[in-house]
Amino acid sequence: MSTATMKDTLVRDLEHLFVDMSQTKVIQRNPTIIREGHGLTVTDIDGKDYIDALSGIWVVNIGHGNQAVIEAMQEQLKRLTFSYPVGTVTEPAIQLAKLLSEIVPAPLTTVKLLNSGSEATETALKLARQYFLQSGHPRKYKVISRYLAWHGATMGALSMSGVASLKAPFEPLLEGFLHVPPHSCYRCPYGLAYSACNVACARVIEKVLEWEDPETVAAIIVDPVMVAPGVLVPPKEYLPIVRDICDRHNVLLIFDEVITGFGRTGQLFAMNTFGVVPDIVALAKGMGSGYAPLAATVCSDRVAAAFWGDAEDHVEFMHGHTFGANPLSATAGLASITQLLQTGMLENAARVGAYLQQRGQDLYKHPIVGDVRGIGMMLGAELVADRTTRAPFPAGVAPGQMVLAACKRRGLIMRGNPNWIAFGPPMITTEADIDRIFEIVDAGLDEVEAEALPA
Ligand SMILES: Cc1ncc(COP(=O)(O)O)c(C=O)c1O
Incomplete structure (x- = not known):
């Protein structure tokens, strides 16, 4: 069976699955079906790589595929x-x-x-x-x-x-x-x-x-x-x-x-x-x-x-x-x-975690970032329509999910709720990996700002 046919079959068969906290019909429109994981990277059924900047969901702390x-x-x-x-x-x-x-x-x-x-x-x-x-x-x-x-x-x-x-x-x-x-x-x-x-x-x-x-x-x-x-x-x-x-x-x-x-x-x-x-x-x-x-x-x-x-x-x-x-x-x-x-992962988490927090402060260059907070290998950013008043975006506009989608298209998996985004990379992440993550996040935030903020 070709990969395309197999994917079509899987997408159709997805209707038999309750996906966690998600509407299966929505997932079915554009599913990300992950097949492999190595280190910081997961790969979908089409062969597209993603940086897993959320360790699955705060889970895969030692990275994927540890021998x-x-x-x-x-x-x-x-x-x-x-x-x-x-x-x-x-x-x-x-x-x-x-x-x-x-x-x-x-x-x-x-x-x-x-x-x-x-x-x-x-x-x-x-x-x-x-x-x-x-x-x-x-x-x-x-x-x-x-x-x-x-x-x-x-x-x-x-x-x-x-x-x-x-x-x-x-x-x-x-x-x-x-x-x-x-x-x-x-x-x-x-x-x-x-x-x-x-x-x-x-x-x-x-x-x-x-x-x-x-x-x-x-x-x-x-x-x-x-x-x-x-x-x-x-x-x-x-x-x-x-x-x-x-x-x-x-x-x-x-x-x-x-x-x-x-x-x-x-x-x-x-x-x-x-x-x-x-x-x-x-x-x-x-x-x-x-x-x-x-x-x-x-x-x-x-x-x-x-x-x-x-x-x-x-x-x-x-x-x-x-x-x-x-x-x-x-x-x-x-x-x-x-x-x-x-294997030194804990020490790495302390050092790279400090770097993650430092790089997190750079997110303030984006006007929709209202508050950046975190500790160690966990970082969140609350997104607001107006930084001065801290006013959230109106109901129905979900900038966090928009950033999540923009970053996913660019090969990054992170957490996105309607009004915040978050990162929790594995303990094997390097400073260079953090820089790659922020390159994508910056591009994602730029894209969403162009869409969501009045010109
Ligand atoms: C803080 C916290 N406690 C408990 C749970 C429940 O864990 P599980 O989904 O493994 O049942 C979660 C899940 O995300 C969590 O974030």
Whole structure:
């Protein structure tokens, strides 16, 4: 079958697939069908190359086609791909749990292996509830999270999320989930300016706790850098304040490091970058770098202790997913994390991440760029119709998606929401790669400005 005929067939057959968060009919008009990936480059079915400046979607942190990971997985594939998950364990699962316990900050010690970010945040929620149930605080069940945050697509994770458009089709969601405004210095929900604001966005959480009664609240979940609203980096005081509130009210702090983990902030975890350690952390995406679905929830020794007992104590964590501790996925994670730690990628991420942030400032030469923000290997730019007033583009004009399309035509894959664009290249990216990325982004922004701004 010729490539053209095969593509026609695939495009027609696409109607059998729900594409993530997309209208399949729209994708079908001009689908990008990716076939191969090597390093920073992915190639579509027509042979067109793209720079993957988003690591898939903040996932492929070690780059595509890493030979060491492929070989480790091939070995495991030949040895064992599955074992009875209730009552048996495999070597890679134990080794991965041990490795994770060594690389996360103390006192995080104990690991539940999973498949996806949604499972990891949902598991964190269930751990928090069962923890309080069996440690003398059975009324503690509520969870506080932030508006505009994304914690995943399953009903518990969605209930913690704060993106109205992604929740609406599934409402009513679960009971006991409270939301507070996010830390958005560019568009402060209180109309205040940092630092005169005294970080009101963090301090309001204590008020909400008091009004709800702390004895009913189990956890506060935060993604240390909020990506869903366009890469919002918290003021340096924010996470320490939240940690302190949790400590004083016996509330568990959960970090959703699904995106920020495994080098994305320029250090191994946002926990390292911001110097704050939660009681529970959710990990996914970069953990297995996309070589296999893989995620984990890691809890502190204090939380784990409540689940450590004899059979007659009935304190075991009554939770699991069939594929959670899959030996092939665990092997992918072991090999991928080892590559990240032992081949200089983490150091590269710190150096090139600083360069990415520096080059990000150049985006201000484009009149539609209102705010550039980021940390390490994550960068976002909010696009506005008027930089002085910060007015967004009118409804129906989606400059972020226009830039995304313009860049894709030029061979660059990045993130684009209606009003922002974002980049999250792999940890193997060089300064020269960043320059190539910005060449294309500049051209894409020029094109969109010519189209979207009045002459
Ligand atoms: C911060 C954050 N948490 C959780 C999730 C859910 O992860 P998954 O899509 O793997 O279920 C995502 C997904 O993008 C995310 O960005």
